[in-house]
Amino acid sequence: MKIAIVGASGHGYTAIKGAKQHPDVTGDIVGIAPGSPGESISAITTYLEREGFQPGVFDHWQEMLVQCQPDIVVVNPHFSDHEQIALAVISQGRHLFVEKPIALNMLGFEKIRACYQASSVELAAMLNMRYEAAMRTAWKAIQVGRIGDVRSLHVQKSYKLGTRPDFYKHRSTFGGLIPWVGCHAIDMIAFLSGKAFLNVNAASSAKTNRSHGDLETSASMFFRLSDETFATAQVDYFRPESASGHDDDRARVVGTKGIIEVRQGKCLLLSDDCGPDDRGRLDSNEHSWASAVELPLAQPASLFADFMAQCAGIGVCDITAEESLDNTRISLLTRESADTGQQIALSD
Amino acid sequence: MKIAIVGASGHGYTAIKGAKQHPDVTGDIVGIAPGSPGESISAITTYLEREGFQPGVFDHWQEMLVQCQPDIVVVNPHFSDHEQIALAVISQGRHLFVEKPIALNMLGFEKIRACYQASSVELAAMLNMRYEAAMRTAWKAIQVGRIGDVRSLHVQKSYKLGTRPDFYKHRSTFGGLIPWVGCHAIDMIAFLSGKAFLNVNAASSAKTNRSHGDLETSASMFFRLSDETFATAQVDYFRPESASGHDDDRARVVGTKGIIEVRQGKCLLLSDDCGPDDRGRLDSNEHSWASAVELPLAQPASLFADFMAQCAGIGVCDITAEESLDNTRISLLTRESADTGQQIALSD
Numbered sequence: 270m271k272i273a274i275v276g277a278s279g280h281g282y283t284a285i286k287g288a289k290q291h292p293d294v295t296g297d298i299v300g301i302a303p304g305s306p307g308e309s310i311s312a313i314t315t316y317l318e319r320e321g322f323q324p325g326v327f328d329h330w331q332e333m334l335v336q337c338q339p340d341i342v343v344v345n346p347h348f349s350d351h352e353q354i355a356l357a358v359i360s361q362g363r364h365l366f367v368e369k370p371i372a373l374n375m376l377g378f379e380k381i382r383a384c385y386q387a388s389s390v391e392l393a394a395m396l397n398m399r400y401e402a403a404m405r406t407a408w409k410a411i412q413v414g415r416i417g418d419v420r421s422l423h424v425q426k427s428y429k430l431g432t433r434p435d436f437y438k439h440r441s442t443f444g445g446l447i448p449w450v451g452c453h454a455i456d457m458i459a460f461l462s463g464k465a466f467l468n469v470n471a472a473s474s475a476k477t478n479r480s481h482g483d484l485e486t487s488a489s490m491f492f493r494l495s496d497e498t499f500a501t502a503q504v505d506y507f508r509p510e511s512a513s514g515h516d517d518d519r520a521r522v523v524g525t526k527g528i529i530e531v532r533q534g535k536c537l538l539l540s541d542d543c544g545p546d547d548r549g550r551l552d553s554n555e556h557s558w559a560s561a562v563e564l565p566l567a568q569p570a571s572l573f574a575d576f577m578a579q580c581a582g583i584g585v586c587d588i589t590a591e592e593s594l595d596n597t598r599i600s601l602l603t604r605e606s607a608d609t610g611q612q613i614a615l616s617d
Numbered sequence: 618m619k620i621a622i623v624g625a626s627g628h629g630y631t632a633i634k635g636a637k638q639h640p641d642v643t644g645d646i647v648g649i650a651p652g653s654p655g656e657s658i659s660a661i662t663t664y665l666e667r668e669g670f671q672p673g674v675f676d677h678w679q680e681m682l683v684q685c686q687p688d689i690v691v692v693n694p695h696f697s698d699h700e701q702i703a704l705a706v707i708s709q710g711r712h713l714f715v716e717k718p719i720a721l722n723m724l725g726f727e728k729i730r731a732c733y734q735a736s737s738v739e740l741a742a743m744l745n746m747r748y749e750a751a752m753r754t755a756w757k758a759i760q761v762g763r764i765g766d767v768r769s770l771h772v773q774k775s776y777k778l779g780t781r782p783d784f785y786k787h788r789s790t791f792g793g794l795i796p797w798v799g800c801h802a803i804d805m806i807a808f809l810s811g812k813a814f815l816n817v818n819a820a821s822s823a824k825t826n827r828s829h830g831d832l833e834t835s836a837s838m839f840f841r842l843s844d845e846t847f848a849t850a851q852v853d854y855f856r857p858e859s860a861s862g863h864d865d866d867r868a869r870v871v872g873t874k875g876i877i878e879v880r881q882g883k884c885l886l887l888s889d890d891c892g893p894d895d896r897g898r899l900d901s902n903e904h905s906w907a908s909a910v911e912l913p914l915a916q917p918a919s920l921f922a923d924f925m926a927q928c929a930g931i932g933v934c935d936i937t938a939e940e941s942l943d944n945t946r947i948s949l950l951t952r953e954s955a956d957t958g959q960q961i962a963l964s965d
Contacts, residue, residue: 420824420835423771423851425869427876470818470960474845476768477873487768487871489847491839493958497822499837501849503771505871509889512909521773523835523853525825528775541857561860610841612818612960 270296270577273339275330275354276304276346277313278434279368280395284343285313285320287573294577294584300337302327304346304354305436330354334361341366341580343573345395347436348444352377359384364391364580366573370448371597373441378601382594391580394593396456397572398518405567406536407520407529408461415538416524419462422500424454427517430479430486430506438482445604446473446485446504452600453518454490454502459592459599461522464494466599466615471607478506490603492615536564618644618925621687623678623702624652624694625661626782627716628743632691633661633668635921639932642925648685650675652694652702653784678702682709689714689928691921693743695784696792700725707732707740712928714921717742718796719945721789726949730942741924741934742941744804746866748923753915754884755868755877756809763886764872767810770848772802775865778827778834778854786830793952794821794833794852800948801866802838802850807940807947809870812842814947814963819955826854838951840963884912 272288274281288296298317301324303310310326317324327333334342334357342358344351345368352372358365359381371394372378385392398404411419428450436442443449451471459466473488475481490502508517519532527540539561578584599615606613620636622629636644646665649672651658658674665672675681682690682705690706692699693716700720706713707729719742720726733740746752759767776798784790791797799819807814821836823829835853842848856865867880875888887909926932947963954961 418825420822420855421837421851421853423773423849425771427871468958470839472839472841472845472847474768474847476845477766487847489769489839489849491818491820491837491849493820497820497824499820499822499835501771501837501839501851503769503849503871505769507768507871507873507876509875509887511889512887523775523851523855525855527857528855539857539860541859610816 270294270340270580271337272296272298272341272343273300273333273337274298274343275302276308276344277310278305278308278347279345280397281313281343281345282316283395283397284366284573285317287571290571291574291578294581296577298322298324299339300325300327300333302330302333304330304344305350308346339363341577344368347442348449349373349442352381355381356384359388359390362388362390366393366576367395369394369396369452369597370444370600371594373444373448375601378597385590385594391576392590392593393572393576393586393588394596396453396588396593396596398453398457399460399587400570400572402566402569403531403534403536404457404520406564407522407531409567410529410538410564411461411522415527415540416522416529417526419464419522419524420498421523422458422462423521424457424500424502425517425519426450426454426504427508428506429508429510429512429515431510433481433484437484440483443484446488447471447604447607448600450504451488451490451502451603452596454504455599455603456596457520458492458500458502461520462494462498462500464496464498467493467495468612468614469603469606470612471603473607488607536566537561538564618642618688618928619685620644620646620689620691621648621681621685622646622691623650624656624692624698625658626653626656626695627693628745629661629691629693630664631743631745632714632921633665635919638919639922639926641931642929644925646670646672647687648673648675648681650678650681652678652692653698656694687711689925692716695790697721697790700729703729704732707736707738710736710738712739714741714924715743717744717800717945718792718948719942721792721796723949726945733938733942739924739928740938740941741920741936742944744801744936744941744944745920746801746805747808747935748918748920750914750917751879751882751884752805752868754912755870755879757915758877758886758912759809759870763875763888764870764877765874767812767870767872768846769871770806770810771869772805772850773865773867774798774802774852775856776854777856777858777860777863779858781829781832785832788831791832794836795819795952795955796948798852799836799838799850799951800944802852803947803951804944805868806840806848806850809868810842810846810848812844812846815841815843816960816962817951817954818960819951821955836955884914885909886912
C-alpha cells in the first residue's frame with residue numbers, strides 16, 4: 270500500500286510503526302507534507318528515514334496527493350485542519366487514517382460523515398487505546414463473559430502538561446481537552462461496554478494551565494448508557510512532571526459477575542469464578558484484590574497495520590468507520606455539555 | 618454521658634465502641650430499645666454486654682427515653698424511622714447521633730432541620746468515613762497544601778451484596794442506594810474538597826439485585842462544585858462474595874500541585890514536592906506511582922468519642938450538624954436526579 274502523511278502534530282508515528290507490522294500487507298510511506306501553516310515536519314521526516322522509508326518531502330499536501338497517488342492518507346496536522354484535509358482525501362477516493370477529533374465542530378463533522386457515506390473508502394480515527402494490550406485483554410475478558418453483564422464503568426486519563434505547542438492554546442485550533450483526550454475515555458466506554466450512549470453531562474476548566482491560553486486542564490464526564498448502564502470519566506493535565514511515565518490511564522468495569530480493571534498497564538479481574546487457567550493470585554497485601562487475578566496480556570497489535578489490511582480487503586481493524594465518526598460526534602456534544610452546563614442528548 | 622440506643626439496623630455499634638475511647642469523657646450506655654416494628658435488638662444487646670455495658674432493655678424507645686433520661690440518643694432503626702425518632706429526640710433537648718440519611722424525603726428533612734435549628738442540641742450523622750485513617754490522612758495532607766488547589770475528585774464504594782434484611786427491599790423503608798451508600802461518597806467529596814455543591818446529575822439501577830426488590834445495585838453521580846471543580850462517584854453492590862473484605866472504597870483527588878489517592882486503606886501522594894519526611898518511595902514496579910509516597914496513616918479516632926466530647930462542651934467532632942444535615946439534603950436531591958434523569962440544583 271502506498272501511504273502519504275499529512276502533518277506531524279498528532280499520532281502519525283503510529284502509522285509509521287504499523288506500516289511494517291502486518292504479515293501479509295506491506296506499507297510504503299511515499300510522501301510527507303505539512304498540513305498546517307508553519308507546521309514543522311523535520312522530526313517526523315528524520316524518524317521516517319531512521320525507520321528505512323524514503324518518502325518524497327513536499328511543501329504542500331495537495332501537490333503530494335497528486336504526485337504520489339497514495340492508497341492511504343495519514344492525516345495529523347493542527348487539529349483545526351483535520352476537516353478540510355479529510356474531506357479532500359475522501360473526495361479523491363483515498364482511504365483515510367485520521368487523527369481525532371475528525372472535526373472541531375458539528376458542521377464539519379456532518380460534512381465529513383456525509384462525504385464518507387457517499388464514498389467507498391475505508392476510514393479509521395487514531396483511537397489507539399483499543400489496541401493497548403491491557404485494554405484489549407479487558408475487552409476480550411468481557412466479550413467471553415468473565416464479568417457477566419456490564420453495569421457501570423469509570424475511565425481515567427491523567428497526563429503531564431509539560432509545554433504544549435502554541436496551537437494547543439486556542440480553542441479554534443486545538444478544539445479542547447474533551448475532544449482531544451476525553452475522546453479516548455469515551456471510546457473506552459463504547460469499546461468495553463458495547464452500550465449505546467443516551468445523554469451526557471460534563472464540565473471542564475482551564476484553571477492553573479501554566480500560560481496555556483484556552484487549554485483546559487481538567488474535565489469530568491457522566492454518560493447515561495442503554496440498558497440502565499452508566500459511565501463516568503475524568504481527564505486531567507495535572508500529573509506531576511516528576512512522575513515516571515507520561516500518563517496514568519485506567520478503566521474499571523463493574524459487571525454482574527465480576528469487576529475488571531486496567532491500571533499501570535495491567536488487567537485485573539475480580540470474580541467468584543477465577544479458574545486454574547488464570548495466572549495466579551495477586552499479592553495478598555493488596556487486600557482489596559485478594560481474590561483477583563492478573564490476566565495474561567493480549568498480544569500487542571497495531572491499529573494501522575489492521576487498517577492497511579482492511580484497505581487491502583484482507584482484514585478488519587477493531588474500530589469501524591462508524592465508530593470512528595461517532596466518537597467525534599459524542600466528543601463534540603460532550604464538550605457542548607461542558608461549555609453550557611446542560612445535559613445533551615446523544616442518540617443519533 | 619448517659620447514652621441510649623434506639624434500633625439496631627445501622628452503625629450503632631460505632632457508638633458502643635466509641636463510648637470508651639475518649640480520654641476525658643466516659644459514656645455509659647444506659648438503655649437499648651428497638652426503633653421499628655419487628656426489629657430485633659438481640660445481637661446488639663449481646664454485644665453491649667460483652668463490652669461491659671449493662672443497659673436497661675426496653676420494648677418501646679419512648680418509654681426508654683422517659684425512664685433513662687439520656688444525654689445522647691443513638692438512633693439507628695429501619696431507615697424510614699430515623700425521622701420521627703430524630704424529631705422526638707431533638708424536641709426533648711437530647712443530643713442526637715443519628716444514622717444517615719437522617720430522613721428519607723425532603724419534607725422530613727426540612728422538619729428535622731427546622732427542629733434542630735430551634736434547639737440547642739448537638740447533632741451528628743454517622744458519616745464515619747471522615748474518621749477512617751486513610752481518609753483522614755488524605756484530608757490532612759490536602760489541608761496543609763500537599764496537592765495545591767483541589768480541581769477534581771472521584772470516589773468509589775464497592776460492596777458485597779450478600780443477603781440484606783427485608784427492609785432493604787423497599788424504597789419506602791430503605792430509601793435507596795444513593796442515600797444509604799452514595800451519601801458517604803458525597804461526604805468524602807465535601808470533606809476532601811471543601812467546595813460547595815452546585816448541581817448534580819445521577820443515575821441508578823436495580824438490575825440483577827438477586828431478589829432484593831427495589832434495592833439498587835449500582836449508581837453513578839456527577840457533581841459540579843464551586844470554583845470550576847467537579848466530582849464523580851460510583852457505588853455498587855457487585856463486589857464478588859469471594860473477595861476478601863466487604864468493601865473496596867477509594868478516593869482520588871487531583872490538585873494543582875499533586876494527586877492524592879486512598880485505596881486499600883492506604884493514602885498515596887503523587888507530587889513533585891515529596892520530601893525526605895515522606896515514608897520512602899513505592900515499589901518501582903508500580904510505574905504510575907514511581908514518584909509517589911505512601912503517607913504515614915493518621916492516628917485512628919472515633920467520631921462518636923469526639924461527638925461525646927462535643928456534647929460535654931470540651932471538644933468538637935470533625936463533622937458539624939450543618940454538614941450532617943446537608944449530606945442528607947444533597948443525597949436526597951441526588952436520588953431525585955437518578956429517579957428523574959434531570960439535573961438538580963444543589964445550592965441551598
